[in-house]
Amino acid sequence: MSLQKDIHLYTASTMNGWKPVVFLEEAGVEYDLTHIDFSKNEQKAPDYVKLNPNGRIPTIVDRANNDFVVFESGAILWYLAEKYGKFLPSDPDEKSRTLQWLMFQMGGVGPMMGQAMYFQRIAAKNGNEDPFAIKRYVDESRRLMEVLDTHLEGKDFLVNNEYTIADMATYTWARAYYWANVSVDGLPHLQAWFDRIDDRPATQRALEIPKPFWAFFGKGDVEAQERENADRFKQDVKK
Ligand SMILES: N[C@@H](CCC(=O)N[C@@H](CS)C(=O)NCC(=O)O)C(=O)O
Structure with a gap:
């Protein structure tokens, strides 16, 4: 059994960076987190830019969905809301x-x-x-x-x-x-x-x-x- 969580979140403590954290904490979903360090310019590192072509945070990888990558904080919230059936009305x-x-x-x-x-x-x-x-x-x-x-x-x-x-x-x-x-x-x-x-x-x-x-x-x-x-x-x- 893998100890990895479904969601791997790459983020930092900023207004956009907190959005998925707020969702995941509210939903009670466990997740893995990588803190992207701006002082080391990690958001521009080639491996990270492969995930987020904009070179910014946040990004998520959904390991339970073939490592599906989502960037853009609004799209991430939307994806998580659909995945977990929370915080997005169905009507x-x-x-x-x-x-x-x-x-x-x-x-x-x-x-x-x-x-x-x-x-x-x-x-x-x-x-x-x-x-x-x-x-x-x-x-x-x-x-x-x-x-x-x-x-x-x-x-x-x-x-x-x-x-x-x-x-x-x-x-x-x-x-x-x-x-x-x-x-x-x-x-x-x-x-x-x-x-x-x-x-x-x-x-x-x-x-x-x-x-x-x-x-x-x-x-x-x-x-x-x-x-x-x-x-x-x-x-x-x-x-
Ligand atoms: N539209 C993007 C904006 C992302 C964004 O601007 N992130 C900032 C932090 S709030 C960032 O990564 N800044 C680092 C940089 O500009 O190099 C989103 O909503 O995800």
């Missing part, structure tokens, strides 16, 4: 609504907040400050937070009052509003949704896997973690 309309909010995160919340974070926490910290880009991405991120807040009024979760992969994907990004310097003031429905997901034991476990990075949430030694993070991507920032 076609509710399923479509879930995928709509998942795409909203993949195409909007993630890229906008990611760039807001990049220009402030990496580019600016490595001597390349671009106020126009920062304003553009912070304003657009705030607008998206307002869309979420309006949608969440009177609801516990994004779709059908049921915790789904759309919540998992959106939470890991939106909850890191501190790191993007995006205000969530005056957005009570969004904040209540954060509290609801913060309180889930699986969320708390997931945010420490592979290791915690509390600075994303404004906790701990933010300055030291910010420096560590900025240094990892120093070579990418051209003056």
Whole structure:
């Protein structure tokens, strides 16, 4: 009997990296984990790029399905939801609504907040400050937070009052509003949704896997973690 688990997850402690961890912890699925170390550029190593042609995390390999590889965090959540029959409604309309909010995160919340974070926490910290880009991405991120807040009024979760992969994907990004310097003031429905997901034991476990990075949430030694993070991507920032 093999000791290997079905799912082998390659990830790191980032907003995209936590998405499959949140799913697997919530679903109670055991998995093997490889921590991809950005400081060693392991996400660009030839063997890893064979799995993830984008050279980024996360990636999963499903050993129970002929080593089927899935990259792109939204596709990974979708695959896991179908495989384990969890966190994706079976009703076609509710399923479509879930995928709509998942795409909203993949195409909007993630890229906008990611760039807001990049220009402030990496580019600016490595001597390349671009106020126009920062304003553009912070304003657009705030607008998206307002869309979420309006949608969440009177609801516990994004779709059908049921915790789904759309919540998992959106939470890991939106909850890191501190790191993007995006205000969530005056957005009570969004904040209540954060509290609801913060309180889930699986969320708390997931945010420490592979290791915690509390600075994303404004906790701990933010300055030291910010420096560590900025240094990892120093070579990418051209003056
Ligand atoms: N669209 C991809 C984005 C993946 C992505 O950007 N991952 C980041 C961490 S959140 C990464 O691997 N960064 C390392 C690098 O840029 O070299 C997904 O959702 O999986």
